[in-house]
Amino acid sequence: MKSILALFALFLALPVAAAQLTIELDHTSKTWQTEDLLKHPDAQTVHIVDDVSYKRSMTYRAVPLAVLLPGLQTENHLQAIALDGFAAELSAAPLLETHGARAWLAVEDPTDPWPALAADKPSAGPFYLVWTNPQAGHISPEQWPFQVSGIKQLKTVAERFPALLPDPKLSANDPVNQGFALFQKNCLACHRLNGAGDAQVGPDLNIPYNPTEYFSGDFLKRYIRDPQSLRRWPQAKMPAFAAGVLPDSELTLLVGYLKHMAGRKQQP
Missing domain, CATH: 2.60.40.420 (Cupredoxins -  blue copper proteins)
Structure with missing residues (x-):
């Protein structure tokens, strides 16, 4: 048991590595590398007040999620899958908004990693769906998936x-x-x-x-x-x-x- 705990502690202490995110839509699929997203022409530094996961204000390098979803319609449905099995069901309409509550894909920079979510836990990276002005869209905590490994278009839940x-x-x-x-x-x-x-x-x-x-x-x-x-x-x-x-x-x-x-x- 001690050896397992030691290996886990070592894993948590390792530097953050570059990652990749695959976005699968019905009509197209693309895999993004961390570096490509950090250098994306629409990437910006965004300030999040009262971050849902960190419980404090945070600053990220992020890309408007809408620009990563070409051709998606407001009536469509997406699922964001996290590394821990969390599967966020997301209606496309709020993700495509460019005013009011706005969705961003925050990208963790391996050279400047985010803090751990808690003691003995990793960060919210490598990718994290965050919102600016979330109160304008009545955005729930479940619409802030972190440690995202992929996003795919699916049929509706029903x-x-x-x-x-x-x-x-x-x-x-x-x-x-x-x-x-x-x-x-x-x-x-x-x-x-x-x-x-x-x-x-x-x-x-x-x-x-x-x-x-x-x-x-x-x-x-x-x-x-x-x-x-x-x-x-x-x-x-x-x-x-x-x-x-x-x-x-x-x-x-x-x-x-x-x-x-x-x-x-x-x-x-």
Whole structure:
């Protein structure tokens, strides 16, 4: 065990190496090297206030993500895959915005590496999706994937994972369907439900039990607001969803979707 820990510590101490990022769209695919992105004609130095991952202001060399997504349409869908199994489901529309909340691909320079995210952890590199003016677009923490290894265009979540769908008899604007949209935005990057999804970080939220079945009263909402206030341990990864990110009205819709799906269990 000591030898394994020593090797892990050595790995963390190694200098950051150049990396590559493949962006796969339906009509084109391109692999970018760190050096090429750092020298990209649209690369800029961006200042991020209250960085979601570092919990402080940060400065990055970054490229507007929209310029790396040629031909993508606002109705399209992307997935950003991280080295740890985090799979962020991303609607294309906010990624293509050039005003208000704007998405950037931050690129870690091997000669000037970013700080570690925490003790005994690596940095957010080699690539990190960050946002300027995120409050203008109601951007959630799950839309800030770090340690990104690839970005690919996929069919929508509903098309790929029918086990996530609410009762088809419900109208499109039913609160449960509104909650489903919020689940995709805020939860699916880490969690599966009914075994459906690509994430490998958090537990399934319906099999064997849905959290609405074992969190009584308002405890589930309190847990989503601040997981560490109810369950605290050093390895905890779930972020807190403050009211500024997930307003009370949306939190109620999200919990409503989960409660609805407790009655629609499907074994994976």
